[in-house]
Each structure stands twice: as C-alpha cells, then as structure tokens.
Amino acid sequence: MIPELGHFALALACIIAIVQSVLPVVGAARRDARWMATAAPLALGLLVAVGTAFGSLLWAYAVNDTTVANVVANSHSAKPLIYKLSGTWGNHEGSMVLWVLILALCGAAVALFGRDLPTALKARVIGVLGWIAVGFLLFIIFTSNPFDRVWPPPADGRGLNPVLQDPGLAFHPPTLYFGYVGYAVTFAFAIAALLEGRVDAAWGRWVRPWALGAWCFLTVGITMGSWWAYYELGWGGYWFWDPVENASLLPWLAGTALLHSSIVVEKRDTLKVWSVLLAILAFAMSLLGTFLVRSGVLNSVHAFANDPARGVFILALLMIYVAGAFALFAWRAPKLTPTGIFAPISREGALVLNNLLLCSIAAVVLAGTLWPMFADILTGAKISVGPPFFNSATAPLAIPLVIAMPIGAMMPWKRGDVWAALQRLWWAACAALIVGFLALAVAGYPVWPALGMAMAAWLVFGAMVDVAERIGLFRRPAQAFRRALALPRAAWGAAIAHGALGISIAGIAGMGVATDTLVQLNPGQSTQLAGYEWRMEGLSDVQGANYRARRATVTVLRDGAVVTVLHPERRTFIVDNQTTGEAAIHTNALRDLYAVLGEERAGAAVLRLHHNPFAPWIWFGGLAMAFGGMLSLSDRRLRVAAPAPKGATVPA
C-alpha cells in the first residue's frame, strides 16, 4: 500500500511539475500577475509530492518490504537500520528520487526565501526548475521506477554492496547531490536572465548565495568522497583522476569560477555574459556527471549498474537542457551589455584571471576524461588517460592560480596596483620561500612537493596578511580586535577558504613524499618503513554484525617505544560473500600510519604499509574551505534584501 502511495505521489509530482513549468513562465511573458503568483504554491506542492514519494521509499527500506523489487535488489534484513535507510539512495532509482527531492527542496526555498525577488524573475526561475523536475520525474517513472513490485516476494533481499556499508558513504551522495542540484538553481537564474534579456547587480546578488551554497556542499561532498576512497578502498591514495571523480570536480571548478564572477556582476555590473555562461556550464557539468555515471559509457569503480535505455533518456535530457540553454545563450546573450568599466589591473581583473585559469583547468580535466571515450569511437583506439596527464596538465595552470590568489584578494575594485599589493604581501612571500627552502634542503623533499609546500605557505600566510591588513593589525593594533569583529563575514569567509586551500595543498604535497611497502610477515616478524618498526603480532578471526573478518595485529614502534597498534581487516560479508579490505589508520595530525591486510600465505600475512605525511590536512583543508563558504553565506549582506533592480537607479 505504501509503495503504491509513493508511486502515485511521483505521478502527481510529475503533473505538478508540468504545470509549474508552464504557468509561471507564460505568466511572466504576458505580465499576468495571477499566473506568476502560482509559482510559489506549485513549488511547495512539488516538494510535498516528491517528499511523499521519497518517504514511502524510505519506509519500504526501513521495514525491508521484499515485495518492492528495488528493496530486494539493494537491501537485506540483516543490515543495520542506518544502512537500510542509506540503501534508499545507494542505488540508481532511489538516488534519482533523492535528486528530484533536493531539486524540489531548492525550488521551495526559492519560493519561500525569494520574497524580495522581482516577481517576473522569481516566476521564471521556478518555471525553469519545473522544466528540470519534469524531465527527471519522467525519467524516473518511465525507466527507473523504484516502486516496482515483485510477486511472490523473495524471503529476503540481496544485500547492498558491502563497500557501501560505511557511514562516510551513506552521507556522501546526498551531500554531492545538494551541490549538483544547487547549480540547477543558478542555471535557472541564468535561463531566467536570458529570457528576460537582463542581468544586473540584483541578479548577481541572488545568484551568489546559491552558487556559494552549492559550492559548499560540493566541496564537502568531494572531500568526503576523497576521504572515503582513502580509508575504505584501501589503495592509500586520495584522488585517482577516476572519470567519476572528475565528474564531480568539473562542476566544482565551473562553480568556483561562477562564485567569483558573480561577485563581479554584483559589485561592478560587468562580466554578465560570462557569468551566465558559467552558470549554464556548472549545471551542464553536473548533468554530464549524471550521464557518465548512469549510462554505462565509461568504466569506473563508482559507476552504477545500468541499461542503455536509461542512457538514451539521460542523453536526451542532457541535450534538451544543455544544448537548449546554449542555443538560448547564443540568441539572447548579445542583449546582456556590460555597463561597468573595466581595468585589467584591479580586483575584477584578478577575478577574470581566476576565471580563465579555473576554466582552463576544467577544460583540461574535461578533455582528459572524455578523450578516451571519443578516441574509441573516432579511431577505435583504446587509450587510457591517467594521473600523469592530469598532474602535468593541471599543475602549470594551478600554480599561477595559487600565486595570483592572495594578490587578487588584496586588490581594490576598479583600479589596483600589483606592486602595492606585493609590498604588503612581502613577508608572506618570504615565509613561503623559507618553507619551500626548508622542505627542499632540510626535510629533503623532491622539487614538486617542496614547491607545493611553498605554495601552501604562500596561501595560508597570504590569507593572514589579508585579514591583518583589513583589521589594521599593525597600523592601529589597539582597534584591531574591534575591527576584526566588525569585518564582514564574507571577508572572513574568503580569507578562510583561501587559506584552507593552502592547507589542502600542504597535504597533497605531503602525499608527494609518502612511502609504502608491500611485505609478507610471519607472526613476530617486523619490517622498517619511514623510521618506524612495524611488527606483525598475529592474525585472528573476528565476528562483526553481518560479516566475518580476518584481523591482523600490527604494532608500530619508534625507537623501541610503541606508537600505536593497528588492526587492518579483511571482511567477508555473509549475505553476498563479498570481501573488502578495511584499512587501519593511525593519525597524529602530522602524518598517517596506514596498514592494509592482503592475502595470507601459509600463516604469513601480506601487508601493505604506508607512511603518509600531512595526509589528514587534505580533508581538513577541504572542510575548512566549506566552512569559509558557509561563513560567507551567513554574511548579513546576503541575508538582507537584494537592492532594487539596477534599472531603477542606474546613473546616466
């Protein structure tokens, strides 16, 4: 009964979405206030309907309703409740329902919080969100219905991929989806602006919080995904340039560019065409990721099981939304004329540089991700583009980006002075050089990791100088604290996010000097790695909630003193007999000791041991970046009403 309710709610949601995609937009075109006024109630109605559908699916998973095919395929009564619930979105169908639920949530948020939004713009934005919802609801109903029944019901479900039974992964997809779907809202704003033929400062001010919010979620999502790959997959790496990872990085890069360019739209009333293009691109990249993961066109550890009919449907959606948006862009963009003046050496100039570099990185990553697939269909050649290409192609673009970041942040609007900015940053530059030199000469790092450390120091100290300058720490120390409190949260947020990137870069540089070894140890034997003695004490059997495990006990010693005892495991899940490795990690915030248990040979354990300096900084930096974004999002200027449309107050 409940699954039928969910199915019905999905159909109802589809009808609401169709109405939502027509009435407000037509109303805006005809300037009919009553038609436009339907936008908000329809957006709320869509949320209720999709929420009901998702709730029904959650319920089916919670009670392990084996008459629902989706539950049978992805769940099992022996799973802990939290993983039963997270199983709802751990599969293709359920994750699509979650995707649409978040979209409906965003639409409702625009409807509720957008009270001061110009009526026509609001109606168009909600209408465009309706178009997106229609497409994906049709996709769910026709190709991926999560409420299909099986009769007679099997005795129990067929489990969930044990690799996915992990708290990090349970909340990783929803976080990413909030990011992806957030860019649907900026996309809707871009389309609405193109339909209206106007982009002004108010538009920039409305787009910015959405771009920022989506960026925060995406940053957290990518960070969690990277952390999950590090500790769960047991490969000892944090980023593999896997196509699916790239698919999440691409909207992040485009979204980061959008975040910065929308500031220029707001403050300087220029860069409009570019910002609209970026808003379309960010969402296009989100959709591209959805297509790549779910259509089966690429080979990845993350890809969902799939069938080609779905791929064709998603490709159709991708083409309708993205190609449609680009066609509209080509037609209407000439109307969006800049009104602000523009000097190359200025804050806006620095932000343009940021945009160019970020977009170049995105282009390189996109090309590297898609090239093997296109080479296959064009020439039949099977090639794989791996980390060497991505590292060597993105580094020359990332380095100038990092060098320019603190300088750009110090630059005033309209007309800046690079020399003046550099004078204030001189001690950050000195500190960066010293750190780089110490890494190279004292710690004995190779060139690239040492350069990374210098870059990291440059960003962290650059962010400190930025804040110190703004609060006049050295000029008027007495008032600095008061000024620090009065400093807008957006300024704090930007400085924290920029410094946090430095922290992540330090972690990445540290991983550049990580060492690992593969050893076969009998109980009592030990090996040396990175100045530590790793002693294999023994192997034992462990019984978990729904798995059996072999567990190795590895004591790590330094100079004869015990540092930690690690327990890497190999877990065999009882239901589907799948085996996963469970890495054991000990961290002291400066380095990780990391052990993975491999096969056993005649009583001896094959162990892979890693020493990863600064590894935790990668994810700490990612979370701190998102924190900076959140802080900026809570800025009073973003919460209070947007200014009146530019047209009303534009100077002659």
Add this chain to the structure above:
Amino acid sequence: MSDTPVPPPRRRRWMLYAPLGLAGAAGAGFWVMLRGLQSGDYNPRGVPSVLIGRAPPAFSLPALEASGLPALSSTDLSGPFPGPVLVNFWASWCVPCIVEHPQLMRLKRDGIPVFGINYKDKLADAAAFLTRHGNPFTRLGCDEPGRVAIDWGVYGVPETYLIDRQGIIRWRYAGPLVPEVVDNDLRPLLRRYA
C-alpha cells in the same frame, strides 16, 4: 576604457555559438557510444581484440590426460554449433581463475559449452585444480609453451572469448568472469547470439 556600453563586435558573435556547437558534438558522440553499447561495438570495459568478427586462429593442442577430456583444436571451434560457446584461458597458478571458477561451473550447468585452454601450466597442477574445484570444460587443450595464447593475443589469464554459432569470435573479456560481468555483459550476449 569607456563608460558607454559596448555591444560585442559582429565578428565575435560566432563565439557565442561555440558552446552550442561543442555540446552538440559531444551529444552526437555520446549517442554513438550508447548505440555502440547496445550493438557491442563500444565497450568501455573490454580490452579490444583484433579477432573480434573473425574465426579463431588455427591451432591444435594436446589433451590433459588426467582430466579425461578430449583435446582441443581450431576445427572444434569452427561450428556450426547449436548455440554460442565460450573459450576460456586459465591456469592453476592464477588466483583470479579461482575467483571466476564458480561462474564457469554455473555456465556449464546452464548448458553453455566452455572450451578450456590451459596456459603455461604443469599438467599435474592443472589436473589437481580440476579435481579440487570441479571441471567446467567440454574440451580442454594444454598450451604449455603459451604459443597459442600469443596467436590469440591473450592479455593474461583468465581471459574468455565468446564464439557464435557460425564459429566467429564476438566478444573478449580479459579478467575474471565475476558474477556482475556474467550477469551484465555475458548473459545478454549469450541471448543475442543464441
């Protein structure tokens, strides 16, 4: 620098169409990939084989005496067969072969003939492997020097080829036939070439 709005010059107007063009080209490419996925021309997981669409190269291999199975030569693969058959390269020293073994046993139970080619193996070890894990093969040839595997372009063991009823190689999979590969890739192909 000027305070007056400057419309984009005419000659740069075409740049506004560039995103549309790129998206269109990418869309067309994706369409070809999806069609290829259905027809089997495009397979992101498979390592390509020049043998696809051709008959197997000529060979004749001795039998594994201890197994009691008949020997294998290319004439046994020339068809016509009542249905598609599989050729599986394996070795007793290969751990992934143990992983894929239950799937081969299941295919045998489902009536799919699996022709085995034992690759660079000691005969006693190969026989012991079959005794311990079960024998999924209809015929079995021993390629102790590994010469036949070179002719086939074998990438490593295990490796499996699907041969249609007319004796034409249709599919190659390098790596163990884990249940997902059997369910998602092999079974649809077996149905298509049935």
